[in-house]
Amino acid sequence: MDIKTKIDFLIERVQKQNPTADVEKIRAAYECANAAHEGQKRKNGDPYIIHPVSVAEIIVEMGLDTDSICAGLLHDCMEDTDFQYAQIEEKFGTSVAELVDGVTRLGRLHYSKEQEQMEDLRKMLIAMAKDIRVILIKLADRLHNMRTIQFMTEEKQRSKALETMEIYAPIAHRLGMQRVKWELEDLSLQRLDPVGYQEIVDGLERQRPEHEEMLERIKKTVGKKLNDSGIKNSISGRVKHIYSIYRKMYAQNKSVDEIYDICAVRVIVESVADCYNVLGYVHDLYKPIPGRFKDYISTPKPNGYRSLHTTVIGRSGVPFEVQIRTKEMHEMAEYGVAAHWKYKQGVEKSDNEETYAWIRQLLESQQDTEAEDFIKAIKVDLFSDEVFVFTPKGDVVNLPAGSTPIDFAYGIHSAVGNRMVGCKINGRIQPIDSVLQNGDIVEVLTSKETHGPKRDWLNIIKSSEARNKIKQWFKRECREENIEQGREDLNRELRSNLLYSHFMESPEIQENVLKKFGYPSLEELYAAIGYHGVTVTKVINKVKDEVIRARKRENVRQPLTERVKHTHSESGVIVEDIGGNCKVKFARCCTPVPGDDIVGYITRGYGISVHRKDCVNVKNSNPDDRDRWVKVSWDENHIEVKGRFSTALQITTNDRMGVMNDVLQTLANNHINIRDFNGKTLSEGYGIINIVIDVTGLAQLDALTKRLRSLRGVVNVVRQTA
Numbered sequence: 001m002d003i004k005t006k007i008d009f010l011i012e013r014v015q016k017q018n019p020t021a022d023v024e025k026i027r028a029a030y031e032c033a034n035a036a037h038e039g040q041k042r043k044n045g046d047p048y049i050i051h052p053v054s055v056a057e058i059i060v061e062m063g064l065d066t067d068s069i070c071a072g073l074l075h076d077c078m079e080d081t082d083f084q085y086a087q088i089e090e091k092f093g094t095s096v097a098e099l100v101d102g103v104t105r106l107g108r109l110h111y112s113k114e115q116e117q118m119e120d121l122r123k124m125l126i127a128m129a130k131d132i133r134v135i136l137i138k139l140a141d142r143l144h145n146m147r148t149i150q151f152m153t154e155e156k157q158r159s160k161a162l163e164t165m166e167i168y169a170p171i172a173h174r175l176g177m178q179r180v181k182w183e184l185e186d187l188s189l190q191r192l193d194p195v196g197y198q199e200i201v202d203g204l205e206r207q208r209p210e211h212e213e214m215l216e217r218i219k220k221t222v223g224k225k226l227n228d229s230g231i232k233n234s235i236s237g238r239v240k241h242i243y244s245i246y247r248k249m250y251a252q253n254k255s256v257d258e259i260y261d262i263c264a265v266r267v268i269v270e271s272v273a274d275c276y277n278v279l280g281y282v283h284d285l286y287k288p289i290p291g292r293f294k295d296y297i298s299t300p301k302p303n304g305y306r307s308l309h310t311t312v313i314g315r316s317g318v319p320f321e322v323q324i325r326t327k328e329m330h331e332m333a334e335y336g337v338a339a340h341w342k343y344k345q346g347v348e349k350s351d352n353e354e355t356y357a358w359i360r361q362l363l364e365s366q367q368d369t370e371a372e373d374f375i376k377a378i379k380v381d382l383f384s385d386e387v388f389v390f391t392p393k394g395d396v397v398n399l400p401a402g403s404t405p406i407d408f409a410y411g412i413h414s415a416v417g418n419r420m421v422g423c424k425i426n427g428r429i430q431p432i433d434s435v436l437q438n439g440d441i442v443e444v445l446t447s448k449e450t451h452g453p454k455r456d457w458l459n460i461i462k463s464s465e466a467r468n469k470i471k472q473w474f475k476r477e478c479r480e481e482n483i484e485q486g487r488e489d490l491n492r493e494l495r496s497n498l499l500y501s502h503f504m505e506s507p508e509i510q511e512n513v514l515k516k517f518g519y520p521s522l523e524e525l526y527a528a529i530g531y532h533g534v535t536v537t538k539v540i541n542k543v544k545d546e547v548i549r550a551r552k553r554e555n556v557r558q559p560l561t562e563r564v565k566h567t568h569s570e571s572g573v574i575v576e577d578i579g580g581n582c583k584v585k586f587a588r589c590c591t592p593v594p595g596d597d598i599v600g601y602i603t604r605g606y607g608i609s610v611h612r613k614d615c616v617n618v619k620n621s622n623p624d625d626r627d628r629w630v631k632v633s634w635d636e637n638h639i640e641v642k643g644r645f646s647t648a649l650q651i652t653t654n655d656r657m658g659v660m661n662d663v664l665q666t667l668a669n670n671h672i673n674i675r676d677f678n679g680k681t682l683s684e685g686y687g688i689i690n691i692v693i694d695v696t697g698l699a700q701l702d703a704l705t706k707r708l709r710s711l712r713g714v715v716n717v718v719r720q721t722a
């Protein structure tokens with residue numbers, strides 16, 4: 001068929017699928033691609049344009065939209081010619097340009113053949129594509145290349161086949177595109193194990209008359225039964241695809257003639273109820289093999305596949321598989337994600353919300369959950385907590401999202417990180433604290449002259465690997481500096497917690513603290529704090545524990561009445577039972593305000609923490625900590641001095657537009673200072689607003705709560721606890 005006829009056929013088919021499709025745009029894209037590839041030839045001598053047109057045919061077959069078809073026609077333009085993004089955008093719009101650009105980018109990835117990297121590569125490919133259509137076009141591209149691979153060198157054939165088997169077929173599977181997956185697998189197998197492949201082809205050819213006869217018989221028997229029962233159906237029989245037989249042969253260590261369930265029958269009916277009815281009839285006609293029935297309708301596969309499967313024994317004693325599903329399930333099984341577009345164009349509107357819930361889950365589209373917007377903004381955010389980048393050699397390095405070139409350098413080797421002086425991202429010099437993006441090629445610039453990592457790198461990096469390695473370096477390299485730094489840090493914290501003299505003047509406390517962390521001397525402890533081997537907070541907490549313990553020992557010998565000393569505090573709270581001046585803070589879990597019943601807790605890090613008596617953390621506190629709870633009360637004199645107290649409220653709304661605004665307005669009208677305000681939408685139309693505000697006390701808070709409750713759209717207002 002000549003190329004002109006081919007494109008006419010293609011357009012005719014598009015029109016049939018979707019009478020409103022913009023076929024002029026498709027024709028223009030073809031003309032444009034044709035001009036761009038003018039004079040280029042494929043390996044087999046055909047004009048190059050055959051390839052993009054064939055890719056477009058596959059895309060039409062998948063049922064994708066006009067922009068995807070255009071992008072399919074233009075997909076090799078940016079790569080192979082000097083056609084630029086801007087030109088495509090001008091002629092065909094941003095959507096087409098971005099699709100072509102996305103496919104081109106994926107084409108530039110290079111794959112190493114390390115087995116353990118394959119999952120990372122698959123993830124990266126999906127993460128990079130952003131728009132799911134890019135992946136679908138890339139799959140179409142790969143499918144056509146695999147169909148015409150015989151003209152490449154044998155080595156190239158093998159490496160492409162391996163890549164297809166390891167990366168593209170699993171992606172097709174993940175997207176539920178069985179038909180593409182099977183063909184990719186069979187084409188790859190043919191190159192990877194030509195002998196094994198041929199053995200199966202020959203075996204199937206030998207058995208073909210039997211298979212055909214058997215399938216005919218089953219179709220007739222089942223068809224008659226269903227027609228008699230008034231169930232509309234269409235039945236097809238097939239031999240399973242070659243790679244699945246191949247896998248069975250290897251798993252069971254059998255030859256092709258020993259594999260039995262090679263034949264499969266598919267029954268397509270009109271309703272889910274009919275699926276189960278058909279199952280009943282099939283089990284009446286043939287004996288089912290126990291344990292082989294699978295209900296993927298009630299429990300769909302993770303990729304959205306739905307069907308009933310059963311394996312039964314035929315009249316001749318040969319088992320065969322029966323798959324039963326509705327038309328919709330069938331489309332989904334064959335075309336997976338792509339079926340979405342197919343339905344979209346179809347005349348009948350199917351229940352989109354229901355059917356495509358799984359795609360939404362799969363893609364985790366964060367903003368646009370509206371069905372209409374969804375299609376426009378499909379973003380693949382499956383792996384948003386990871387980022388995948390390349391070494392200049394093309395090895396993939398997988399890092400936590402937000403990682404920097406420093407993380408990357410330590411991911412390669414600690415020696416690389418320790419000598420890092422700069423970096424290049426995609427060939428350009430960039431700051432070493434830049435945030436890496438998927439697909440970036442990162443090169444670390446090193447120097448032997450450097451003095452090693454900087455301390456502030458510890459605040460920049462994301463990966464624990466880099467953190468450990470940097471700490472290691474500090475531990476080894478600069479003992480003197482560490483001791484100085486550690487001494488300074490610890491003393492400062494001891495002083496600010498009023499523990500300095502306790503610690504310095506009590507050899508017993510010192511010894512217990514050192515023993516707890518396993519350091520032989522104070523100097524070693526300083527050094528450890530210096531290189532971040534132990535945090536200063538941990539040490540302070542231990543010191544505090546020891547001080548409390550020591551004080552308790554002393555207190556036992558004193559009469560109880562002498563222990564009670566009232567301490568005024570600027571915080572507006574009187575702490576009983578504790579000597580000396582002590583710091584008071586209000587617990588964040590329950591944010592007490594004057595008027596609340598309160599209780600105090602001796603914290604490990606910062607003085608007394610004041611809770612409401614009804615706070616869950618008080619109720620659930622560890623009985624071993626009983627000694628830490630102390631009596632506290634509001635100090636009327638100082639409440640006035642302090643004036644305002646922060647507290648947190650949680651407001652549940654039914655997500656009415658503007659309810660946030662009403663809440664803010666109410667707070668403003670009551671002259672309430674807002675410290676923090678954030679809202680989020682929950683599912684089922686509910687929303688949560690969390691606010692932190694300053695109030696004078698319980699009376700004002702209660703009045704405000706009442707006002708907020710009376711707002712339209714507000715379902716509930718509660719004090720926040722924990």
Ligand code: MN
Pocket residue numbers: 051075076141
């Ligand atoms: Mn191509």
